[in-house]
Amino acid sequence: MKVDLSFKGVTGRAIADRRLKTAIDRTTMTAETKRRLALMDYPQFEAARARGTAIKDHVVANLDHYLEEFERNAVASGAVVHWAATAEEACGIVVGLCRQAGARHVTRAKSMLGEEIGLPHALEAADIERVETDLAEHIIQLAKEAPSHIVWPALHKTREEVAELFRVAHGRPQDSEDVPAMVESARRQLRSLFLGADVGISGANFLLADTGGVCTVTNEGNAELTTTPPRMHIVTAGIEKLVPSLPHAYALLRLLVRSATGADITQYTTFHTGPKRAGDRDGPEEFHIVLVDNGRSRMLATGLRDMLRCIRCGACMNHCVVYRQIGGHAYGATYPGPMGAVLTPALEGVEKTRDLPHACTLNGRCQEVCPVGIPLPTLLRGWRDTSWKEGLVPGSVRAGLWAWRFVAERPRLYRLATAAAVRAMRLFGRRGWIAGMPGAGGWTDYRDLPAPAGRTFMEQLRDRKTGR
Template sequence: MSVLAETSGFDARTGQALADARLKIAIDRTAGTARAKRAAIVGAWPDFAVARERGREIKDHVVENLDHYLAEFERNALASGAVVHWAETAGEACRIVVDICRRAGARSVTRSKSMLGEEIGLPHALEAAGIERVETDLAEHIVQLAGERPSHIIWPAMHKTREEISDLFRQHHADPHREETAEAMAASARRHLRERFLRADVGISGANFLVADTGSVCTVTNEGNAEMTTTPPRIHIATAGIEKLVPTAAHAAMMLRLLVRSATGAALTQYTTFHTGPKRAGDLDGPDEFHIVLVDNGRSRMLADREMRPMLRCIRCGACMNHCPVFNQIGGHAYGGTYPGPMGAVLTPALDGLSTETRDLAHACTLNGRCREVCPVDIPLPTLLKGWRTRSWREGLEPETMRRGLGFWRWAGTHPRLYRLGAALAARALRLVARGRGRLGRLPLLAGAWTRYRDLPVPPAGPTFLEREAERLRRETRP
């Protein structure tokens, strides 16, 4: 676990992140590339807006009829030879997976990247059970070697620079790379993981989609690690949130087009596999047993909450993070939960409960709306974040200083003349303190929070915005 992830308190984690110059370099390299690639591939798809609306309709339809599609999925999965398990909580889901591993006498398991697994604490549960866990996704492998948590749902190691990854591989790989290139380091990881793929007793994957009419589990990777995780072992366990359903394979294909373009900026992911039951007579490979663990873990509460229900559309593409100005400054670990960025700021209090620990996440947002603009299923993330702010206020979770400060602000706003006078005096005072400089690097007392990590632009000379607006209205009303 990284020091940043262990630090208690959102403010403390944010402070550490903003002070880490290497973190900013790592985020800029990855998120910047992701934004450029997504813009190019979406710009080349004339019907993207239509597809986006279609994706939203598919997910809303499934959520409104979740009981029907869950029953259909279970029926068809059982018919294919799979075993379906139901888990109401994270702890129950972990117990089911660990019990399957124990019954199989598993000493080693391979795991393909799964944010649900992180959500339910599966890595820790396997470790507590004495079962060796091998992360097979390259980025997850890096995070595991570093003893840290993922910092992004698509690129779990985006907080690491190439130089840091090189040092990790030289420390932990028996046959490390000799040249510090991406190709050489990937080859080093491949040599390290190959033996572990082949000796694993159980392979554990997540699920990008669950196809109701076939009982299939769809996995998507760019490295082929999911196939190597699910095919050689005797047992394949897939863990999935109950909201991952789509009605048919055709709907899955539609959602895949949206997912891949939004997640990686590609037209098609390298490896897209539909797992339908265990190995059959005549099959050359595949698991002898296929277990599917369907996890609720707070999703039924979201379903019952009309305001938060749109969050169940989320297909975990990560586009909202890549375009979020806050995430791009502080990275994923500062959020403290499994899911970072705008979607994490909504999901974490929904799954873990609204508390003094999770209320800060909704405030880590400028409400600029970029997250909704790029969301492939049109989740109203800014509206949901404002909803958490309202609930936090209503439940008395906001600090007393904030409540008093906003109370004074409200009083000032209801006295326009005093407000305009105060604004004008404040602007002139800032210009006086600046003494000709264009920016202020430090402000006194409580105002110092504004300049702790950034400079404050000095208001330009001349009339304030309110004064200019008042003059405009006077001109427009003159006969």
């Protein structure tokens, strides 16, 4: 049987997967609740959001200045800065550094930039063993799957599935499905790999221009074990990660953590500045920073600079009614959800990804919860407009929209058509719901459709005005 790999086919299977829906709800509903409670205890949030937005806008407007300042200060601290215009260049630099270090295996802390540029595949192709140290990334590495969320990569996995993965892959697996037991099993499995790695690779939540420092934020301490014991530490970071100074980083951290996990501060917030110095008890002997463009400069020039504010908190997808129905893998890209539906066309081209901007109700919830006020619905409408202008919209859709416009521009015809449609729909209703109806399979295949009232809104309004 041939599997439909189109966006419609993939989303259809995702919607029908009740196990997936259970896994998504467990995490996103918890995240939504914790964020709401965190903001109740942080009345300064709106002021902090305005400041965070201003910081990111200022950096993006002066990106060339802060890139030069960062490079100058990073080099002064002993780091080596590399520049990569494309994903291929970035992977080539990292693989070259690993070979230079004679690395047989490397540890990697979670980094969406690494996923974006295809670093895991590049390391595999170079025959360099990669060990994912983030617990969720460890899970999906064992499952041979891609991340489905930018904060919780294994969000699509249930506890029971994780327990089975560990039983098969771990030398001393846990004897129960309790979360503490599974964490202990992962700790036993990974500890020696942390200490024996030749190279540690991390991402960066923020790059500090005034010191050349790198900030990482984790909840498990795995980033510190990834970046400290190996003799070489490689950082891969997008050029938009810059902030002017430490106080600016703290201002954004207050927004990031509350929006991502609902906590006041993340368990481990670490600043790395250069390699080990004389007198230091630990740290890498070499410190390399790979600054990656990969389409970001193009975004500046094509009306997408607002998207460069993104601090990768994941709040938009936690609150997205579409993401919560289909999960992250259905988007078929590194970045899922609303932010991914804007970023992916910019990175891969709208001709390949035009379905993503259309997978949105435009209800505005994503913009409402974004800690730096990115106008995601506006940016999504922009991609839809581009898709239309470039002739990427199927002819059937264009014909349908033409027919709708023809009727909508003629009020008398519109009222007649809607009155007929409402009455026809009620013929398919049972106890206030429609389980199936011609032309409505996209909805009724997976859920019932509420049956409409017996009359249209305009008819009810007319009757109210006349007192009937």
